[in-house]
Amino acid sequence: MTEPQQVDHAQHGYIGHKDDYLRRLRRIEGQARGLQRMVSEEAYCIDILTQVSAMTKALQAVSLGLLEEHMNHCVVNAAQESDDAGKEKVDEAMQAIARLVKS
Amino acid sequence: MTEPQQVDHAQHGYIGHKDDYLRRLRRIEGQARGLQRMVSEEAYCIDILTQVSAMTKALQAVSLGLLEEHMNHCVVNAAQESDDAGKEKVDEAMQAIARLVKS
Amino acid sequence: MTEPQQVDHAQHGYIGHKDDYLRRLRRIEGQARGLQRMVSEEAYCIDILTQVSAMTKALQAVSLGLLEEHMNHCVVNAAQESDDAGKEKVDEAMQAIARLVKS
């Protein structure tokens, strides 16, 4: 599932928003640390669950953002290259979408 | 949604497995850092999405574990105290479950 | 997973709202027929997906309703009977919740 090293980076759709994704992932990392603090301090279970749901939603938003940029770049470029290349990228994207829908 | 300070901590079901939850949350924090590394190094979008799905699944397992211990302790104890106390805890748990199902 | 025949029906929480659940399930059956009509008439894929999402949400609301009544009746009653009976019903409910969260 990993692309060859010599790939043209221009096709990675999210690169233009790298800083935005890094900022969101740092915030998510902070939420994971906040959850550890809550467990250490024996916070109320329901309050912890509320924070876990917020963190899951933040991760889901990151996924949908990355997927959109992937489709707008990698999938569209592949389709313009050839039908087969397009189909291959769609198959790969569909596997990622199925994992998202089921997780 | 926060319980009064003087709550009997014995009813927080997860306390007996605090170390286990802390270990799982530290691993999740590590996954958030791993994702930042992947974005910094401009990893392939689909590979990042695969890691986000794994992290979401790990968070979901933490939620289901916390919820089970909450139900076995707080909800069962409240039900044994009175019908009203049981109903109140069930309502609160259902709101958390609805957030989990929708997130 | 099926209860013994001689079960006290009073504990089935949803019985008091049987007509409401039947009405909602008939509407969901109608949505399934509507989807067949859309496919027969070769409707646009995205419009079909929108209807499938609406139907999934309706089913999810039925699940959460049934679960809430189950917890308020079967789980609370079992907890009041004994710790073991309560724990058994919580285990069973948690399996249903895990299926809901993952589906």
Place this chain on the structure above:
Amino acid sequence: MTEPQQVDHAQHGYIGHKDDYLRRLRRIEGQARGLQRMVSEEAYCIDILTQVSAMTKALQAVSLGLLEEHMNHCVVNAAQESDDAGKEKVDEAMQAIARLVKS
């Protein structure tokens, strides 16, 4: 969100498998009727929830199938037509995917 009437039907990816989708949707309609029977006969709540989860999974599989054919046809064709047409179809597909992920 509805396409113009004069659309080229060839681009509706699922048309080639219309009978398969109709069969699956008829089975889902049957599941909705089975659920009504269970409620009428006052079946055990957890057994009803198990059937609702099975029906939700069947609907989810229909969604993912329709989406895959949509992407392989409508999205790929639009991308081959022009960048703008591709982007428009990706935007529309992403909205459907976001609804799927959240439902």
